[in-house]
Amino acid sequence: MYEHDVLVIGGGGAGLRAAIAAHEEGADVAIVTKLHPVRSHTGAAEGGINAALRDADSWEDHAYDTMKGSDFLGDAPAIETFAKNAPDEVINLEHWGMPFSREEDGRVSQRPFGGLSFPRTTYAGAETGHHMLHTMYEQVVKRGIEVYDEWYVSRLAVTDHDDPEDRVCHGCVAYDIKSGEIGGFRATGGVILATGGLGQAFDHTTNAVANTGDGPAMAYRAGVPVEDMEMIQFHPTTLPSTGVLISEGVRGEGGILYNDEGERFMFEDGYANNEGELASRDVVSRAELTEVNEGNGIEDEYVHLDMRHLGEERILDRLENILHLAEDFEGVDGLEEPMPVKPGQHYAMGGIEVDENGETCINGLYAAGECACVSMHGANRLGGNALPELLVFGARAGYHAGGRDLGEARIDTGPSAMSEEEDVQTPVSPGAIDAGDEDIAADGALVEPSEVIDHHVTAEERRVDELLEKEDGVNHAEVRADVQETMTQNVNVFREEDNLKEALEDLRVARERYQDVFVRDPSRTFNTDLIHTIETRNIIDVAEAITLGALAREEFRGAHWRKEHQERKDDEWIKHTMLAWNDGNPTIYYKPVELEGEDKTYEPKERSY
Numbered sequence: 252m253y254e255h256d257v258l259v260i261g262g263g264g265a266g267l268r269a270a271i272a273a274h275e276e277g278a279d280v281a282i283v284t285k286l287h288p289v290r291s292h293t294g295a296a297e298g299g300i301n302a303a304l305r306d307a308d309s310w311e312d313h314a315y316d317t318m319k320g321s322d323f324l325g326d327a328p329a330i331e332t333f334a335k336n337a338p339d340e341v342i343n344l345e346h347w348g349m350p351f352s353r354e355e356d357g358r359v360s361q362r363p364f365g366g367l368s369f370p371r372t373t374y375a376g377a378e379t380g381h382h383m384l385h386t387m388y389e390q391v392v393k394r395g396i397e398v399y400d401e402w403y404v405s406r407l408a409v410t411d412h413d414d415p416e417d418r419v420c421h422g423c424v425a426y427d428i429k430s431g432e433i434g435g436f437r438a439t440g441g442v443i444l445a446t447g448g449l450g451q452a453f454d455h456t457t458n459a460v461a462n463t464g465d466g467p468a469m470a471y472r473a474g475v476p477v478e479d480m481e482m483i484q485f486h487p488t489t490l491p492s493t494g495v496l497i498s499e500g501v502r503g504e505g506g507i508l509y510n511d512e513g514e515r516f517m518f519e520d521g522y523a524n525n526e527g528e529l530a531s532r533d534v535v536s537r538a539e540l541t542e543v544n545e546g547n548g549i550e551d552e553y554v555h556l557d558m559r560h561l562g563e564e565r566i567l568d569r570l571e572n573i574l575h576l577a578e579d580f581e582g583v584d585g586l587e588e589p590m591p592v593k594p595g596q597h598y599a600m601g602g603i604e605v606d607e608n609g610e611t612c613i614n615g616l617y618a619a620g621e622c623a624c625v626s627m628h629g630a631n632r633l634g635g636n637a638l639p640e641l642l643v644f645g646a647r648a649g650y651h652a653g654g655r656d657l658g659e660a661r662i663d664t665g666p667s668a669m670s671e672e673e674d675v676q677t678p679v680s681p682g683a684i685d686a687g688d689e690d691i692a693a694d695g696a697l698v699e700p701s702e703v704i705d706h707h708v709t710a711e712e713r714r715v716d717e718l719l720e721k722e723d724g725v726n727h728a729e730v731r732a733d734v735q736e737t738m739t740q741n742v743n744v745f746r747e748e749d750n751l752k753e754a755l756e757d758l759r760v761a762r763e764r765y766q767d768v769f770v771r772d773p774s775r776t777f778n779t780d781l782i783h784t785i786e787t788r789n790i791i792d793v794a795e796a797i798t799l800g801a802l803a804r805e806e807f808r809g810a811h812w813r814k815e816h817q818e819r820k821d822d823e824w825i826k827h828t829m830l831a832w833n834d835g836n837p838t839i840y841y842k843p844v845e846l847e848g849e850d851k852t853y854e855p856k857e858r859s860y
């Protein structure tokens with residue numbers, strides 16, 4: 252058994268920041284990650300990091316923009332903690348050597364981004380995430396923090412108390428991709444999930460193949476509620492053939508969207524009379540698809556993003572990476588032609604329910620970064636707010652697990668925070684096929700840490716043996732493709748009740764087929780077939796949680812548009828959609844949104860740009 256004070260699962264931006272913070276507190280900390288840290292998806296972030304750094308800007312304005320962007324579904328304590336701490340985190344990065352783009356006078360440059368009332372997005376060219384990841388990885392190496400890379404964490408080692416709020420997380424079980432060893436990891440101080448996004452639940456996504464929602468799925472099955480899972484961001488500028496992102500930085504620098512008629516539709520068709528292309532992402536994505544649906548799309552599929560007028564010098568200085576992406580993936584020279592773009596899945600606003608200190612309702616289990624929901628993005632994330640979020644809340648989770656007193660959190664977690672239960676009519680029963688699946692034995696007998704870990708290691712060894720010994724059956728890739736297809740068809744930008752129900756039916760079929768899944772490659776080393784098979788189960792769980800949440804929320808808020816309910820219903824729906832697994836049977840309940848900040852209450856207003 253491997254033993255440390257603090258275990259961080261994931262070596263992306265959130266994981267690295269959490270590990271550094273726990274180490275600062277004197278903890279013996281280790282990172283367990285399925286990818287080498289610098290291959291994590293944070294490295295793909297292009298546009299930038301928001302922080303109120305200038306005298307003319309303020310954290311209060313950043314907090315307000317974030318709350319408005321969230322369509323009043325974000326929690327004020329989280330948003331205020333975020334906006335206050337983001338500047339220090341950016342300065343910290345700068346002190347660690349992050350090569351920010353700069354003004355002539357040496358100050359860190361900032362550019363406009365969608366939904367921001369001030370140009371507060373700091374950046375390093377159009378490769379911000381890459382530089383950020385390397386800067387923090389250097390700190391991890393410098394501090395001698397142990398990294399178990401290419402170890403796939405497949406389950407959490409949690410006690411089996413009936414009430415999830417009594418459970419304790421003592422560690423995790425991981426599979427060494429290089430040797431096939433299944434190891435138990437014990438953490439005496441805390442386990443921090445930092446596993447990133449879940450974009451692989453969709454087939455047109457900006458997310459990497461590794462973004463399979465492992466963290467939310469593992470936490471959900473262990474008894475932690477997942478929050479606002481229906482809130483999925485579709486980014487308006489992805490390349491049609493691959494889903495590769497064209498950064499919002501292009502529009503921030505002045506890039507223009509045109510339809511097939513050559514109209515600058517964001518203004519000309521009245522989608523966002525003030526901000527135009529720099530309206531919030533949900534607004535721009537809906538506008539583009541409306542244009543396509545009304546016959547104004549190019550090849551009935553996409554619109555054009557034009558940056559030619561910015562001039563070669565500025566493009567090469569600030570957006571060079573974009574030229575390479577457009578050329579490599581679409582064969583388009585962005586200096587000479589407009590680039591084709593359409594909306595694609597990009598970000599999960601929802602995730603593992605945590606408070607401002609990163610704690611879940613299970614003792615000793617934390618989450619940070621995209622896999623977590625604190626909640627500060629609510630129904631729509633503003634561009635440039637994910638990177639500072641993972642810095643601020645990654646650091647807080649690390650400090651807290653490392654032993655620092657951060658004060659009592661104001662955000663309540665766990666089923667005891669429930670304000671009302673929901674009874675959604677679903678066409679098929681969601682959840683596990685075999686309820687009471689061996690994840691949690693649920694008799695309260697499993698308490699002693701090493702026994703807990705041994706129990707979960709044994710269960711995992713059994714599962715892997717079964718998968719490897721089975722000689723035929725269904726290939727996981729077929730199941731995964733079906734899930735991705737139904738999610739993209741039915742749980743996309745525009746959502747309808749019948750389609751959501753169809754998706755739930757398809758997901759049930761996927762679950763049934765998954766029962767018969769088998770791994771073609773019988774080897775124990777570098778068996779990507781095995782890893783992808785395990786991931787596919789996680790994809791099914793998160794896809795179903797997204798769809799259940801989308802069916803339950805009968806209103807239009809932020810990224811969540813419903814054909815039958817095309818208005819925001821503040822009287823009824825300023826509440827978080829919560830899903831608890833309850834030993835295999837998901838239940839839906841709600842908890843209130845916290846609109847009261849430190850000094851003011853954020854009154855919901857009409858959201859226009």
Ligand SMILES: Cc1cc2nc3c(=O)[nH]c(=O)nc-3n(C[C@H](O)[C@H](O)[C@H](O)COP(=O)(O)OP(=O)(O)OC[C@H]3O[C@@H](n4cnc5c(N)ncnc54)[C@H](O)[C@@H]3O)c2cc1C
Nearest residue numbers: 261262263264265285286293298299404447620621637638
């Ligand atoms: C193309 C793109 C561009 C973006 N640009 C911006 C931007 O400019 N500004 C902004 O604010 N946001 C941006 N975002 C969003 C932001 O980059 C992400 O939300 C953020 O980087 C996620 O960081 P993370 O640390 O949570 O996850 P990741 O960086 O994805 O790291 C996840 C880590 O978890 C590990 N892991 C996952 N599952 C397991 C497992 N089962 N076992 C072990 N390890 C596991 C992985 O190996 C990885 O190390 C962008 C997103 C995309 C997709």
